[in-house]
Amino acid sequence: MATTLSSVAEICLSARQASRQLAVSDTATKNAALTAIADALSERGEEILRANELDMQAGREAQLSDALLDRLLLDEERILQIAGAVRQIVALPDPVGEVLDGHRLPNGLDIRKVRVPLGVIAVVYEARPNVTVDAAALCLKSGNAIVLRGSTIAAHSNAALAAIASDAAVQAGLPAGCVGLIAGGGREELAELATQKETVDLIIPRGGEGLKAALEEVACVPVIYAASGNCHVYVDAAAELEKARKIVLNAKTQRPGVCNAAETLLVHTDVASPLLARLLPELHAAGVELRVDERARAAYADGGGGGLPLTDATAEDWSTEYLAMTLAVGVVDSVGHAIEHIGRYGSGHSEAIVTTDTNAARAFQLGVDAACVYVNASTRFTDGGEFGMGAEIGNSTQKLHARGPIGLRELCTFKYLVEGDGQVRT
């Protein structure tokens, strides 16, 4: 087993102790450990499948939904995918030691700002067992110890995966305790974890609003919430309507269940009729339920449209992250009104404008307060992989420390190294 420690505090303390050695481990050692983990996943595949079968059995008995059971399921191919993801992290550059800034002070002191690991990162996640290994690989690569807290329904799978990762990492030379798993998935364990401020540097919850609310109430350890994405596409008066159509269709329908999918379409009144008359039927044909304001309904009719089932959008629709094939549609008078609407209802995730007008593009980039602001592209690109950061552990919509994709660099902090030859302050 990964660990015989029982209490949350003990697991976190053990991770803290491991973090000191991890912080000074070189890239070759960390990569060797990740490769050993990937190898061990294949070698000990049967062990993983047996553990997963226990979870699946319990899940079926508990009458979990098919979707949830599918998220829980591991098979040989999925284990290979997990191992493949670890090997991809091996190939990423090590963020530790990167010099972010530096100069010589007037008194001759040389100062450098250098990226270093945070220390101990706790990751709280829900059903998918692959997160156990993904998160461990990202944390180890960035020189951090990890404390995992998965959900009860994946307890056996998570335990098997964490044990394999921990065993392989330790055999490859990383310190014991570098991968800790909290066995209990209850709210007591969560509350205990959220208050380990002496040993845990950061908690990253990967889950829904319920988990966020539960943590907000109790956490005194810093938390980076990967919160909801109520994303907008605004089609400006000066938009190329062909591009606008493709971007809206992509942002809404390419993968509607993820946080960077669009939930609201805003259209400038000048182009509302031609755009909506063409686009709404396409969205409907793709299976999208349409909730429109009065002006959008009128513009659609003015453009010659008709016959589609259009629901009236309510105030609630503007605030809702559907995560489903539903789109709210509104008409605005200017880019300023679009910015205002997004400021009021957006969640600061990903927002797009479609326009050929540099003034409109610039106003949108300046005025929209979000992690990612797009000009003439789909919101769906907000992703560590797409951004060239390699893998990501989540997407932050808060403004402190990490905003947008949380990759290896975002799992680090920095320190100032100052070198002199006897300087004192006068």
Place this chain on the structure above:
Amino acid sequence: MATTLSSVAEICLSARQASRQLAVSDTATKNAALTAIADALSERGEEILRANELDMQAGREAQLSDALLDRLLLDEERILQIAGAVRQIVALPDPVGEVLDGHRLPNGLDIRKVRVPLGVIAVVYEARPNVTVDAAALCLKSGNAIVLRGSTIAAHSNAALAAIASDAAVQAGLPAGCVGLIAGGGREELAELATQKETVDLIIPRGGEGLKAALEEVACVPVIYAASGNCHVYVDAAAELEKARKIVLNAKTQRPGVCNAAETLLVHTDVASPLLARLLPELHAAGVELRVDERARAAYADGGGGGLPLTDATAEDWSTEYLAMTLAVGVVDSVGHAIEHIGRYGSGHSEAIVTTDTNAARAFQLGVDAACVYVNASTRFTDGGEFGMGAEIGNSTQKLHARGPIGLRELCTFKYLVEGDGQVRT
């Protein structure tokens, strides 16, 4: 007056509204506002002095200590100093708009990571009224609205200063609400402020451990604590003892009441006798009370020392930030032991090694987990001004977002701007 809003929530909402315009204000406008504030401080000096006299009178009646009354006192010279500090911030580069990173993605999308204001920053502070203006100037320059919450004993002074700053900023073209002041200094107002997560992006407390504890209990808004500095100087076996002496004397005695002053001296056993025999009398002569472990006492005697009043150091001494002319002194066997001691007792602020041995210096830089790690220099340099960042609003000992001096850049977040010509995700 700065504002006639009464409730904390109203003041924060007004700041949030102002923050949208502030975020897109150009450098010239922000600098003009800061210059107007500096001018207004001189022009309305009498108003400030009258308000301050009310606070001083109440303070004398409440029998505040002379030290506290001195911190509270404003006179013409101090008002000039406050104005001078604002003019220095005018001269600093604007952090907003700086491109931190950027590249072209394989699909042709251009991505840039750009520094932008956080939005609304709340600063909670104690007696010194000058913080009212310092903090406002730093926040406005970095494009943020500010909500100030000072202490009750400086209420009149703070109200006068905030009104002057707000009036001048608004006359110069910044939006109303950009400088808000919470009139009440009670714990209810603090708790209300600490939960305004819809309108406040960050709280920076400038105060002691009591304020920190009070905030930790209630805050759901992100907080950057400018916490305590239990700083160490470690004199290695390979140290140049002359430099070591000067560094220790400087780090301890140059300004003992601040967070970057040294609180513990660790000495390698090989040089403990010659160093301590010379240095302890010097520290004593400078007025430093010495708390030594057994080995330090013996080394001092072995070096021919004697006759000094040396107290036995207890476990508590290693953990204490004296902020006074007191120094704990211990002897260690290696740089590894020094790192261990600092890992156990340090607060992650500023730590120094004195050595000519590159291996020892490197081990210390790698192994010590602190905001600032010094080689052959005094810990006293940890300061935004000394680091070339211009003014600072505090010093962070936490690892997320800002570590070390919090200057203009640290009052910002960033956003990703992504530009394309119709890209969609496949």
